[in-house]
Amino acid sequence: MPAGGGAGAGAGGGDAGRKALVVGGSLAGLSAANWLTAAGWRVEILERSRQPLEDRGAGIVLHPSTSRFLTEQQGLALDDFSLGVDHLRYVGPSGDVVAESASRLRFGAYGALYRSLRRSLEERGGAYVHGAHVTGAGADAGGAVVELADGSRRTADLVVGADGVRSTVRRAVLPAIEPVVAGYVAWRGVFPEDELPPGVREPLARAITYTILDHGHILTYPIRTATGEVQRNWVWYRNLPSPDDLDELLRDRDGERHDLSVPAGAVRQEHLDELQAAAAATLPPPVAKLVRATAEPFVQVMVDVDPPKVAFGRICLVGDAGFVARPHAAAGTAKGAEEAWLLAQTVADPAIDVPAALATWELAVLPIGSALVARSRRAGERAQYEGTWEVGEPLPFGLRAAGDSEYGPEGAAAGHTRPGSG
Ligand SMILES: Cc1cc2nc3c(=O)[nH]c(=O)nc-3n(C[C@H](O)[C@H](O)[C@H](O)COP(=O)(O)OP(=O)(O)OC[C@H]3O[C@@H](n4cnc5c(N)ncnc54)[C@H](O)[C@@H]3O)c2cc1C
Incomplete structure (x- = not known):
């Protein structure tokens, strides 16, 4: 199926x-889907x-x-689905705080964001179809087309590929682009804040906490889950000794080889044992206890x-389907979220030519995506291989620039930008 324009006149079946x-x-x-619905589009999500x-x-x-x-758009307060901290803290090998500065970052849980965004879409009449595997x-002459695993085809004025790192839509329009493995992994976990073992809660309280390790780093921060519970989230970046280790690590308890992640509950016990031992040997005591618990x-x-492009006629790529x-x-x-917001603004005018609008949108989002990939890669190389991430330095968190993830004093969005402003 050729990617590209198509007339689009018949999209939506009249x-x-x-x-x-x-x-x-x-x-x-x-x-x-939410931003397009708010801009007057009829939207259907096809989820595998x-x-x-x-x-x-x-x-x-x-x-x-x-x-x-x-x-x-939904009138929610930030506290409804997230929580904030007061400090960025660096903890040294013995568990002592070795640097501390003010922080106005806020944290959410995947489930809380998913549930709120989904409820909003359904309230606005958007459709969300499960079990729809796009292949x-x-x-064609009727517009943009997707094919599904059941053999059916759907036509629309616009197709948004939001199907993640291994995007089928990206493969259709950019077959040569593949994820490039960086050589290390992120181990992640959550633990209920009010069940934290003694000696863990206080050193980590009201803070995002970093520990810089020899060829690695770990961070932890609190999150509010979809049910309102506060949990302690941690992410430990660990280098792989060799590519063979990756193959081993991605094989789950049933022997199945996963692609780029192994979900909670499926990681083989020998790898969990190794993680526990490494935590005890290398992490500061409060952080080690959190990981081990x-x-x-x-x-x-x-x-x-x-990718070199994210707009192809009536097809575009957002989220991890585009840049990762x-x-x-x-x-x-x-x-x-930013790509989605800019997209909806660019195609809001009912009279607009969709391929031309996507080309305009692409000019806005390409520089954001490629600069983010480069800045994030640089931060990872410094922390994991070069050993140049200094204790106490400001975090590289940010979309357009480091620092723009911070919220204002009342939790207001300090980093809001308008299209074309950055
Ligand atoms: C360790 C780690 C920490 C992170 N921390 C942060 C953070 O603090 N802040 C932040 O902003 N981002 C963070 N990210 C990035 C963030 O998690 C991702 O960028 C984001 O979740 C990507 O969302 P997505 O919707 O594009 O893709 P995904 O969440 O991967 O969703 C893709 C969806 O498409 C579906 N799908 C796939 N193929 C098909 C198909 N063929 N047909 C139909 N459906 C299909 C999948 O089932 C899935 O539901 C982090 C990522 C990692 C790995």
């Missing part, structure tokens, strides 16, 4: 309004998973772009994806 198909119903897909995606157990450093839809994307950590492989930055700038979700 229904009123323009129709968008969003492939992938995670945070980027939900952001795109047969169940809601609520149980991923991961913390997300928020950015004003990530929270914008929920605060501006291809392109264009976590029942089912999970692991994700760090990759870069740096290593998480050191903590802005992957923010990038997807």
Whole structure:
């Protein structure tokens, strides 16, 4: 199926309004669907998973772009789905605080963001279809087209690929682009804040806490889950001795080889044992206790994806389907939300030519994505290989620039930007 323009006149089967198909119903897909719905589009999400995606157990450093839809369009308060801290703290090998500065970062949980964005879409009449496995994307005379695993085809005025790192839509339009493995992984876990072992809660309280290790680093911060519970989230970046270790690590308890992550509950016991031993041997005591108390950590492989284009006629790529930055700038979700917001503004005018609008949108988002990938890669190389991430230095968190993830004094979004402003 050729990618590209197509007339688009028949999209939507004669229904009123323009129709968008969003492939992938995670945070980027939900952001795109919500913003497009708010801009007057009829939207349908095609999600491969047969169940809601609520149980991923991961913390997300928020950015004003990530929270914008929920605060501006849904009228939610930031405290409804996130919490803030007062300090950035660095903890040394013995567990002592070795540097501390003020921080106005805010943190959310994947499940809380997913649930809020999904509820909003459903309230606005957007459709969310589970079990819809897209196998291809392109264009014909009727508009943009997606093919599904059941053999059916759907046509729309716009197709938004929001199907993650291994995007099928990206493969259809950019077959040569593959994720580039960085050589290290992120181990992640959460633990209920009010069950933290003695000696752990106080050193970490009201803070995002970093420990710089020999060829690695670990951070931890509190999150508010979808049910309102406060949990302690941690992320430990660990280098792989060799590519063979990756193959081993990605093989789960049933022997199945996963692609770029092994979910909680599936990591083989020998790897969990090794993690526990390494925590005891190398982490400061409070952080080691947190990691060792976590029942089912999970692991994700760090990759870069740096595509030359993200708009192809009536097809575009958002979130991890487009650029994938290593998480050191903590802005992957923010990038997807920003791309979605800019997209909806660019195609809001019902009379606009969609391929021309996507070309304009691409000019705005390409520099954000490629700069984020480069800045995040640099931060990762410094921390994991060069040993030049200094104790006490400001974090590289930010979407357009380091520092723009911080919120204002009352939790207001300090880093809000308008299209074309950056
Ligand atoms: C360790 C780590 C820490 C991070 N921390 C932060 C942070 O603090 N702040 C931040 O902003 N970002 C962070 N990120 C990045 C963030 O998690 C991702 O950028 C973001 O979740 C990507 O969302 P997405 O919707 O683009 O992709 P995904 O969440 O991967 O969703 C893709 C969806 O598409 C569906 N799908 C896939 N293929 C198909 C198909 N063929 N047909 C139909 N559906 C399909 C999948 O089932 C899935 O639901 C972090 C990432 C990692 C790894």
